Amino acid sequence: MKKLALIAFVALFGLAANAQAKFEFKSETIDYGEIAKGSDGVRVFEFTNVGDAPLVVTDVKSSCGCTVPKKPEKAVAPGETGEIQVEYDTKRVGPIRKTVTVYSNADQPVKALKIKGTVLSDNKSVLEKTK
Template sequence: MKKFILIALVALVGFTAEAQQAKISFTNDTVDYGNIAKGSDGVRVFEFTNTGDAPLIISDVKSSCGCTVPKKPDGPIAPGASSSIQVKYDTNRVGPIRKTVTVYSNASEPIVALKIKGEVMSNDTSVLEKTK
C-alpha cells in the first residue's frame, strides 16, 4: 500500500510540473536592417512575451559570428510579461548581413533561432542607390 501511495504521489507531482510551463512568443523572428550606411547604429531589438504560466528564464543567447553581439534580459520574465533581446551588429563591415541569433530558455520550445538580415553600404555608395 505504501508503494502505491508513493507511486501515485510521484505521478501527481510529475503531472503538476508539466502543467505549468513558460512559453516564449516573439513579435518578429527576423529583424531586417535594410540598406544601412557603414558605421551607423547597429543596435536592434527582438521583443517577446512570456505567454506561458510559469516564469521564463533565458539561460543564454548566442550569435552565429563575432560581428553580432546579443544581450539577454536579466532575471526571469513573469507569465504575461514582456521583455526584449538586444542585438548589436558591427556596421563597419560592408556587405550583406545574414546572421542567426539562438535563444536558449526553459520555455516549451527551449531553442529558438532568430534572424537578422540587411546590407551595410560603403561610404562611397548612397543608401538611396539601388545595388546591383
C-alpha cells in the same frame, strides 16, 4: 490519511510539472534594410511569455563575432514582455545574414532568430538605387 496526503502531493506535483514557459516573438527576423557603414547596429527582438511559468533565458549566442546579443537579466513572468538586444558591427560592409540562438526553459528550449540586411560602403548613398 496517508493516502489522502499522497494523492494531494501527486496532484500538486503533476500540476507543477505541466507549467511551462513559452515565447511569442513580435518577429523572429530583424531586417536592417540598407544601412550606412558605421550607423547604429543595435536592434531588439521583443517577446511575450505566453506560457504559465516564468521564462528564463539562460544564454544567447550569435553565429559570428560581428553580432553581439544580450539576454534579459531577469526571468520574464507569464504575460510579461522581454527583449533580446543584438548589436551588429556596421563597420563591416556587405550583406548581413546572421543567426542568433536563444537557450531557455521554454517549451521550445532552443530558438533561432535571424537578422538580415546590407551595410553600404562609404561611397554609396542609402538613397542611391543599385543596378
